[in-house]
Each structure stands twice: as C-alpha cells, then as structure tokens.
Amino acid sequence: MNQNRIKNIVIVGGGSAGWMAAAAMAKYLSSDRYQISLVESDQIGIVGVGEATIPGIREFNQKLGIDENEFMKATNATYKLGIEFNNWTQKGDSYIHPFSYFGQDMNGVSFHDYWVKVRQAGDQTPLSAYSPGYVAAELNKFAHPSSDPKSVLSRYFYAFHFDATLYGQFLRQKAESDGVNRIEGKVIDFALLDDGFIKSIQIEDGQEITGDLFIDCTGFRGLLIEQALKTGYQDYSQWLPCDSAVAVQTESVEDPIPYTQANAQEAGWQWRIPLQSRVGNGYVFCSKYLSDDEAIESLLTNVNGEVLTQPRVLKFKTGRRNKFWNKNCVAVGLSSGFLEPLESTSIHLIQTSIMKLINLFPDNSFNDALIEEYNTQMTAQFEQVKNFLILHYKTTQREETPFWKYCKEMEIPEDLAFRIKLFKQTGQIAPCKKEIFVHENWMAVLFGQNLMPQTYHPKIKDLDANQLKAILGQMRHVVNQSVTAMPSHMETINKYCKA
C-alpha cells in the first residue's frame, strides 16, 4: 500500500465538468480509502456547455459503466452523426463533417486521392456519397453501427445531443450513490500553504474544507486555478475572435435530426442542437462587430418553434490556462480554457482532462514531472482543437462583412498554414498522431470548405480512370443500399431511448 497517497479530493463547482469529474473519481477510487467531496451552490447557475458531443463521449460513459439507453432517456438525448456547416465558404454552401470514414483506402493510398483522380477525369459525384455516416445524416436515419468489420455500416461512429443540465444530474445521482459527498455552499475564500499549495476553501456558512487535491470546476471564474494560484492565460482571440454567445431554447416543431447545425452568420455562427423535446440554439459572435441586442435579434429571427427561455448572453475569452495543473489544483472544464463549441469539443476536453488525471494520478509528493507531463498533453489537446477551429474561419470565401473579411485575411499559426498549403499542393493530409481530430476529420472539413488539391498520390496516376470509376460506383452503391435500409432516427430513438 502506498503510504503517501492522496486521501481527500475536493471538487469545486458542479455543472457538467464537476459531476463528470466526481462520477469518474468515484468510479476509479473506492470510498473507503478516498474521500471525494463536491462543493457547489444552488445560487450559482451553470453554463451548461457542450450539449453536442463527439464520439469519445461513448468511451467515457462506458468506462463509468453507464447504460447508454438509460442515459439517453434521462438526458432527453438524440443520436448525432456529425455537424452540418452552412454558409461557411459562401452563402448557400453546405457540408456535413460526419463521424465516418469516406470510402475505402486501397493499396495504402487514402480514399480521397482516388476520389480526386476520378473527379479530374470528369466524375462529379460528391465525396459525401462514399460516407455511410454522411448519407445517413442527410436521410435523417440512424442505426447503431454494425459490429461486423466487413460491413460498410461498421464504418461510422456516433455521439449524442443531450441536455447538459440533465447529464449533470444523472451523473450526480451516480456519483452520490458511489460515495461522493456533496456539500452545498458558495465558496467565499481559500487558504494557501507556505509552498503555495491550496490548503482549504471556505464556504459561506464558515465551514473550512481542506483537501489534498483540488479539482477546479468553477467555470470561467477559475476560482482556484486563477484567483488563488494566478496561473495565467494564453489568449487565442487573434485567431478565434468570437467573444460572446447568446443562447435560447425552443420547442421542437419536427422530429430531431441526427446532426448538429452550425450556420455562419454576419459576425459569427449559430448553433442548432436538436434534443428529443426541445432544440438548443445559440449565436456565437464577436462583440467588435455586433452588439448583444443585434445578436439576440438575429438569433430570435433565425429559430423555429416557440422560444422557451429568455435569451442568455455569455462573455468569454477564447484561450487556455498556461497550466492546467498547477501545484495541487487541476482545472477541468471552462476553468481550464475556452474554445467555442463549433466542433462540439467542450465535453470532450472535460473527459480528456479527467481521464488524463486518472492516468497520471499523483500521490502527495505531487511530482513535477507528472504535472509537466499532464500539462504537455493537455496543451497539445487545446492547440489541436484551436487549429482545427481556425481552419473553418480562415478558409472562408466570404468578404461581405468585416468579421468574415478579417477571418479570411488573418495570419494563422504556421503549422496550420503548412497543413493547408500541403493539402492544396499535394493532396496530402499531414499525419495527425494522437490527435482528437484525425485524417478523416481533416478530410471532411478541408474538402467541405471547398479546398481542392491540385493533384493526387502519384502511385495511382497510371490507374485506368474508367476502371476506377466503376470501383467507386460500386462503393457508392453499397453505401446507398445499406443506408437506405436503416431505420429513421426517430424510429431508433423510440425503440431504445424515448425520454
């Protein structure tokens, strides 16, 4: 038995981040050896970010032993096959970034090279026709992927749209039954030890709560990571200038679609997240080009169905903490940084923070190397998402508003600029090892944003184009036939997880 182990973990703040952290800690740490407390106040509202997710959420839920259907019922959830981007390159343009493969790589050459080749030979079939996830989304269909690796229906993934508040409650129930001690109270102060480590926090009723390890889930405030430890922040706003969002919920007027929508607007973009009984909507915008009132007005004009909530405005600064783990404090969720939800990464970054913390779980010596390793890994995660988001803005062709003109002309990080240039010139997608967004994701968005490589892999230059067209035609046929036989999204919801 490790004598120097941590015994007392204090999670500060509820919300999605707090309860995800609590549920995971309670799953991996037994309550007879570890005391896990979560301090939250009913007086403080939660931001409830990330109602749309990416497929990694399924792994997180599985690790926690959560039954998928039960979770979906409890959170008003729908299935999600991807994100539709409208009006990003030009007004009227539309594409889906599906959680899915496109076609089949052959002979060690990526499928997109073959597609570019037949396209140069006059074939006008869109890339989307080869993606089972994309086609299913377009047809408003959903079925769980096949477990048979030979089936084309094994070649897509899915995530969820859910009510983040309900997800928090669902996890709270689980965490509390696994022994997490919830303490109601507003944190008003903190105390540091001589070495700068956090000793305790104090809540309104005067109670002092001590801990070995503190997990800061206090949202934008960063009560411990910033106010107590002065960790500092890296600002990304030169590349991602949006700094505000306004959100409303509306009633569903149609069956939910199995994908998120992100519609480019005058000075930002509008999300639409369909749950079973309502729809989450929001406008992410840049206050330099649009006032809050203008944003609210724009949002209300562009939603369908009865508006169920008052429009709520959020202000944020895109970027990340200099360190995610500082001394005995780990920031999880919005306290660690903010990246707009364009690719639905908020929940993913939370679960990544938590799983990495479990993997690199310290003892009371809080070894520097462990902390450095955690920070290096998390920094890479944020930087990758940052670059992927910038890609959507930088590759716009829109110039009709000052916001889009700025985005089109802005300087971008060198590594991203190289990726784009490489793709245009050679068709290569630079390798993305261990990244959140991999080959297929970059492919979807690069092509989706209307970038077209000049050429394709030289290995296939002498292939007979007509023969290739026939092979690709067969692939399309299989995708089409298989997807057509799928049930509708609503049928699958009704069968498995009707709320």
Place this chain on the structure above:
Amino acid sequence: MNNSIKKIVIVGADITGLTAAVYLSSQLKGMGLTVEVLDCAEINKPKVISTSPQANQYFQAMGFNMQNMISQTDATFSLGSAFIGWQSADSFAFNSYSQPPEIAGFFDFQHFWVKAKLAGTKHSYHEYSLSASAAKQAKFALPSPQNNHPLAQMAFGINFDAELLHEFMQHQFSASGIGYKKGAFERVNFSEDGTITSIQLAGLDEPISGDFFIDCSGDQALLIDQYKQSVKTNPSNLKEMRSASMLVESKDSELRPQQTFMALPQGYLRECHLQNKMALNFVFNSSQVSDGDVTLGLKQNTQNATSIDIESNDLKFGIRNQFWVENCLAIGSSAYQFPEFDYSEYSYVFNQLQYLVDLFPHAKKSLNATVYNQQVTADIMSVNDFSLLPLVLNQRDGKFWDELKKRPLFSDLKHRLKLFENSGRLTESNDSFIPKYMWASMLIGQGAVPKTYHPLLDELGESNALDKMRKQIDSLIDQMPTHKTFLSQFCK
C-alpha cells in the same frame, strides 16, 4: 504531371541500397518508374545485421519467403537483448521485443511489478517476461496466430550474417531487373534550381541522369553532403567511438535467441549467434585503447587458434537535421548513426522507405519533404534517446564508463527518466516509434526503477497474478522446442 518522377537513382549498392531498390520497385510498381543502382561507394560492412520485429512485415511485403531467407542467411531469431554487467559486474537485464500481457485495468505492467517489489518480491522484472525466460533457456517458438493465446504477443527480430543477407538481397535484386552500374564516384551535377540532374561515374561516358536520388552511400554521404542545409549533428556528443568486429566459429552448444551486450572494463561487447557462427563486435573509445590491444583482447577472449579477420572502423554518431532536400533523400547511415542495441539502422531503413512511398513526390521539388523530415526526425530522436539509455545509466567504473555517465541528457530524455523514476509513468509525447513497454524494460534494466507505482493500483486489491504469470511462463517454455531444434526444422 509533366514534371513527375520517372527515374530513381540509388547511390550505393550495399544492403541499404539494394533493399531500397527492391522495396521501392515492389511498392511503386505500376507507376512506370525506372530504378537504377550505382555501385560507387565504399561502405563499412558489418559482420552481422539484426532487425527488430517491425522489419518482418516489410520482408513479407517484398514477397520474401521467411524460411528461405532464414536458411540462406545463416540467420537466427532474436527475442530481445540481454544486458550483462551494465549495472554491476554480474548484473543481468533483458529487453524483450514482446509486449507484456495486460493484467487488469489500464495499468502498464511495470506498476504491478513495482508494487510486488516494494512488497518484497525478489523476482526481477525480466523474470516475468516469457521472451526473456525462453531466451535464457535457448528456446524459441513463433507467435501464435490465435489472438487470445499466451504466445500471441511473441515478437521476434532476426540476426543475419551480413554478407549472406547481402547475397540474398543481391539475388532478389538481379531477379527484379533493376538497373545497375558500377564505377568510382566522380561528381554530382546540379541544375540551377538546386536539384540533382545526374551523377558522373569514372569510366562512363555519359553521366547517369534521374529525377530523384537516394543517398545510400553510408557515412561518405556522397549526395546529401552536397547540400549545406542538411547538417549532421551529434546530439549525444558520443565521440571517438570505434568498433571492432569479427566472426568466429560458434563454440556454444546452445543457441540463445537474442543479442547479448556485455559491459567490459574498456567498452562493451555485442555477441550475436548465427546458426553456425558467432559475431563479436566490441565498441570502445579510440582515445583510450588502441586497435592492437582490442584485437589482442578479442583473440584471447575467443581462444580461437585459427586466424581471425578483425575489422575496425570509426562510429560517426550523428543525426541530420534534414534527410530529404530538393530531390535527394538520405537513407540509412548517410542520414544517421546511433548506438545499436534493440534497434538497428538497417531496421529503420524500412520505415524510411515506407514514408517515401506514402509521401512520394509529384515533382522534383515537393512540400512532402517537410512532412518527411518531421516524421523521421521524431522517430530517430526517440531511437537515439532509447539507445543512449544503457550508456548514460551505466554503473560501471573506469574511464570509458565514467565519461559516458557524465553525458548531459536532453530535456526529453531527462523528463522521461524523471517521470518514470518518480511515478512509473511513461511520457506520451514523441514515443510513437518505440513502444512504451520497450522503454519500461530498458529503463528498469538499466537501473531506473520507479520509486512508486500508480496509486490507483491499490484499488484492485491484492492479487496473485504475478505468481500465476511466472508459473504460466514455466509451463509454456517446457513445451517450446530449443531454438536450435526449431531452426533445423524450420530451415529443412
């Protein structure tokens, strides 16, 4: 595609050049490419070449029959590397190429062992390795094709007689109809845009022109050295190192499937058994010992009466900052030289070739070169770090060893070491080439034993999994043939 690559010229006809020619012709067929090899470089010839497990898939991709290859090259199998005397005069460690089994949860194997060790077990890390135990008893079996079989994780490399491997490759090369010219190297001709246009060999009227040039000329670096922007640096600062090699009659009756690295007072000796011979290779510091003394020492060591041919050469350790410049690519020792333990330069040649296939350029100048250079740099730096570990972590006395101990560590390696020693955890940055379990066994074998294990391991409760493992290893090894028997069956 008017500017496309139609002809590849490979400079150097040793094993690296021939392998490049055969591999590229097999993987790029259908592109209408011509490949030509120029036999024009003086290249140090090793006595034995060892490959790590990842090379096997490339042999297969070239259509080689493993049985033919093994029997024609006097080759033996290798389950890993034994390190003798690196920590103390009689210390023993084994780096296995095989992944340890998963025991429970998400914990890497070393955590279970560290926990057992802190609880008082006397069993060394390598005693829980099937490969290490098999190697010690000179036994061998091929990996099981069944996924859940305990032998499924067995991974093996191969030790080849270098001359016979060269012959084998020469044979494949001749059969493939690839062009070949021989002559002394005279000069490289460039076009105004900095790309190479042709190579002039002595005695040939016409220079040999091409679109893409591969430098396999070993440490002569005939082509890549023409480019000032490709600089070879010596990040590990290993200088004046020299190697002396010889082949002797095998005297042992048993044949261990491994390479052995023995730390001796003035350097280290690599011992590698082939089917009928044994290769010895002594690495020393030329400012400390003379070739004559080393020769004498080696001869005494082998007690072999017959005349022995000993070859010595300088080890010019270093790594280029760019491997691919314009239309010129350096492969093998023209690009990098690092101390060879579990990974050899020849093994990595295949990775370099496959990256070239993946990133094959559309024209003489290509942005793909940048991606290529990034990938190879990341891989080679991690191999180099890995290979430095036994040298810098040695606990031996004497001038040779003391100097190595003083070598400063790069921040990456320093972090890796500190993280491992303090927490048993392995860094996830830049470790794509060397698997984590190889780092774990190398670190533990070289004395960097974690002070503690993953705190959450205690959540699993007590378990006798480790005892079971050792029992299972014993019973599996009982059923294995000896390496010798296996080889004689395999090569029939």
